[in-house]
Amino acid sequence: MNKKHNHIRNHITKYFVLISLFFVFGCSNTKYLPEGDLLYTGGSVKVKDSIMKKKDRKALQTELEGLLRPKPNKTFLGLRPKLWFYNIAGEPKKQKGFRYWLRTKVGEEPVLFSKVDLDYNASVLRNFTENRGYFKTRVSADSTVNNKRVTAEYTVVPKKQYIIKSVTFPDDSLKMSKIIARSSRRSLLKVGKPYDLDAIKAERERIDARLKEKGYYYFSPDYLLAKVDSSKGDHEVKIRLVIKDETPAKALRAYTINNIFVYPNYSLANDSMVYRKKNITQYKDFTIIDTAETFKPRVYDRTIYFKKGDLYNRTDHNLTLNRFVNLGTFSFVKNEFKPSDSIDNALDSYYYLTLLPKKFIRVEVLGKTNSASYTGTELNLNWNNRNFLRGAELFTASIFGGADFQLGGVNKGKNIYKLGGEVSLTWPRFITPFNIEGNSEYVPRTKATIRYEYQKRTQLYALNSFNTSFGYLWKENIRKEHQLNVIDVTYVSPNHVTAEYLEDIQQDPALGKVIEKQLIFGPTYNYTYTNTMQKRRKNTIYFNGELDLAGNITGLVTGADYPDKVKTIFDVPFSQYVKIRTDFRHYLKLGKESELASRLIVGAGFAYGNSNTMPASKQFVVGGTNSIRAFRARTLGPGSYVIPETTTNINYTPDQSADLKLEFNTEYRAKLFSIVRGAVFLDAGNIWLLHADPNKPGAEISKDFMKEIAVGAGAGLRFDLSFLILRTDLAIPLRNPALPDGQRWVIDDINFGSSSWRKDNLILNIAIGYPF
Missing domain, CATH: 3.10.20.310 (membrane protein fhac)
Incomplete structure (x- = not known):
């Protein structure tokens, strides 16, 4: 025991010595400075003005400090570790090896005071301030030396800011002058606003853009001159825009x-x-x-x-x-x-x-794992032709296959295999009886798809799934996108249903829905709005809404009414329902490398007419790597439903699905170092049936549905490999709706030291990409 304690104490001593050395040497960077020079540690600006508001004065000081050059060495906790690494590396003898790497890649050479030009910085500050309308600004510069370190201090004394008194536009006989005058109400130069040189430049750009819309191809903003008169009035300027005399003749003509x-x-x-x-x-x-x-x-x-x-x-x-x-x-x-x-x-x-090459092949190989302890792989082989019918059509033929294995757990041996193919043809236009072209910069598209998939769940059943769709895709602009499938038909047929699974259905009738024949057809519509590509915005959002209408017109025409008048097509009852799903996400930028991401999902499906329940493939599920990560995929809910003990001899976990869904997720993300990012998250939600099911007590929605919300939390790492992001999330449940009311919060049960608790509650999710 003493040996173990001594070993730990020795390690602590070593770490303490290393940290102490880091701080000692971090403070001794100045001993490496060239003789007679000083280490420049930064500059500050003080604006002296008794009229300016405190908020405006501080904002101006911040802008001015950002103009100072050079920038000092980067600091961390008051130290300059990059400079320290540069110094301890010394001068490398050759341009390779560890010393060269440490000095040039990790280190940072010292910023010397001899490189600081106080007069130049003062002139930059003066010009910037005067360009903001503070004419005749005085700027002084000084420096303070302390133990071979030096700071620069600049004092800016602006005069009263000048205000725009009037703005006039070209009034000659040129046609373009009349065009400019007619657009004056959109001018960026407003009477009563402060004078700003940047606003004048922006106004010239605005006028040039207006003229470009009227045929003046050769015109340039440089051909406009802003004459500023500050000789009259009390700190007021008159601005007169004129076309320069030396403007070439071709710039004055519309083409x-x-x-x-x-x-x-x-x-x-x-x-x-x-x-x-x-x-x-x-x-x-x-x-x-x-x-x-x-x-x-x-x-x-x-x-x-x-x-x-x-x-x-x-x-x-x-x-x-x-x-x-x-x-x-x-x-x-x-x-x-x-x-x-x-x-x-x-x-x-x-x-x-x-x-681009007309024909190309793309191969995708994917390794995956999920919270239900399945590990597998998937292979996709795609052959593409970018100009299939000489009309810039994209033809794609794909074959895919995959397998998911569970090497342990309750589903052991119930492996999942899938194999299928898909062909699609996309036209770069709308194919309709009407002439609809639109004038968006994004080409509208028409897409037709045929897909077949065979899925085999060993020892249980197999499903054949056919789908065909025809619809339109178009973007209004970079933020808004639409997809309308006027035809979307899905047919699902089971085969190779085992006796074991049929016995399981006797114990849990809900399992029978999975192997029912399904015929689903009807239009679907999808709308997406996002401004997340605007990186400078502090708040950005993403919204996706889906509407799925199945069998509505057919059911109305045929008078379908479950259970008395169930109608069939090719001896298969067609599904009739309305389904709506919304996905709203908000991203709050907290810093350069950190953000708070949140998501709210609300979904509802209502079966009527020819159906009394939603098809299993169209119902909502919850839990898993991109959902509530503290619960295994498709095992949460519905509501407070618990699989009865009479079905405990079913040696696999049935998927749980329902008609209604509510889910909320929030996640704090921050860069840790290099390619590694960290996250802490909280997930909450559940699914419910719209109507009571005697085989699933507690699964239906009620006024107390909020008491059945599941909650989970966790932390994870994301590895940004540039071509993909590998994500690992470790989550634990905080609230389990399957427990009796009053016992659902399980925070007090958390016990990381217990192997049995970890086995049942510690869920590892490995995935590609962010969850939202």
């Missing part, structure tokens, strides 16, 4: 579109553009130069928004380029406008398009 040339097989390696006449095809307003006739000409008609004679505008210019990119067939898109040789004030437009 139309003349010839439009398209090069679909443009090569970056050979851009000589020498083509014989037989390679040229004329289609409407387009001249297509293509030896291989790669695309049907109507592809360009749908993609290029300019037509001959149109007035040039930047919107159609950018719209055309974005649509070419979004076709998904080109690796490079280039556009040029040149003055026409045949018509005055006209432009010839050239589109140079470099093709």
